[in-house]
Amino acid sequence: MSWLDKVRNSLPFVPKRETPDNLWHKCPNCGTMLFTKEYEENQSVCPKCEHHGRIGPDARFDAIFDSGIYVPLPSPAVKEDPLKFRDSKRYPDRLKAARTATGEQDALINASGRIEGLKAVVGVQHFAFMGGSMGMAVGAAFVAGVEAAIAEQAPYIIFTAAGGARMQEGILSLMQMPRTTVAIQKLHETGLPYIVVLTDPTTGGVTASYAMLGDIQIAEPGALIGFAGQRVIESTIREKLPPGFQRAEYLLDHGMLDRVVHRHHLRAELANLIGFLCPAGAA
Known part of the structure; x- marks a missing residue:
């Protein structure tokens, strides 16, 4: 045995440190x-x-509501897998995997609380839940959020993040577009504001419906916002799109948005808007 082996063998064993x-x-x-x-x-x-990285409902509610205090609203029950859809996996299996990964029932979660002392009902789409896709559960949750806002005489604020309609529900997912539009009209009839905050990414049928119907349209910096994808548009019009196309700053420059607001300033911005738009009923 060499001297090196003797020294090495005499040293105490130190287990390898595990790094998370x-x-x-x-x-x-x-x-x-x-x-x-x-x-x-x-x-x-x-x-x-x-x-600005993508965040889920819990982190969003903690950042928006005063002292992180809010009341989650129950998710409405809808019929699951109405079309008995199957691609490489069964739709119920995809739902189960998404619920296990996120801890949420579906892609849109509502909560009520106060933003700098002003009442608000806030909905957040969770992109980690099947790409935030819009199905019957999202449509039902959106309507429930609007109804809660009307009952509390508070504005409804939605944070969008979606890849579009949920293909596993076919035409039923597309029916959520007019359904949510009608809910917004009911909110308007009561004189309450509807505020949209577009986050990265907001695309497809969500953009073509409730994401672009806000009384005030806000976006986070750098958010991807559009209907069809850039490659699809370029192949259709056979032209190269300009730099920054479909990003929040480009849309602001072309009149599609009212503001682009840093995440750290969103709570103060929303409080100011609520105070301007419903000063009588928000306190």
């Missing part, structure tokens, strides 16, 4: 490695390039 897989987060925009804890404490905004 989620300790670091790599910014998809600038590539900076960030501590996940610090990144989440910064509302999932990169401190170097200000890229």
Whole structure:
């Protein structure tokens, strides 16, 4: 036995240190490695390039409502798998996997609370739940959110994030477009505001319906917003699209949005809007 083996064998055994897989987060925009804890404490905004990451309902409600205090609204029950749809997996299996991964019943969650002392009902689409796709459950949750806002005499604020309609529900998912439009009209008839905050990404049938019907249209910086994809548009019109096409800043410059607001300033911005649009009933 060599002297090296003797020294090595005489050393106490030190087990390999295990590093959690989620300790670091790599910014998809600038590539900076960030501590996940610090990144989440910064509302999932990169401190170097200000890229706004995608966040779910819990993080959104904590950031928007006063002291993170809110009351979740129950998700309406709808018929699941009405078309008995199956692609590479059965639709119920996809729903089960999404619910296990996110802890949510479906892609749209509502909650009521106060924003700088003013009443509000807020809906948040969860992109991690099957791409935030719009099906019957999302349509029912949207209507329920509007009805809760009317009952509380508060504005309804929706944070959109979706890849479009849910293909597993076919025409039934597309029927949610007029359904949500009618709900918005009922909100308007009571004199209550409907405020839309478009987050990354908001596309497809969601963009073609309730995402673009707000009294005020706000977007987060850099959010992808559009109906068809860029490659589809370019192949249809046979032209190259301009830089930044379908991004929030481009839409603001072309009159599609009222404001682009940093995530850290959203709560104050929404409070100001609620105060302007319904000063009598929001307190």
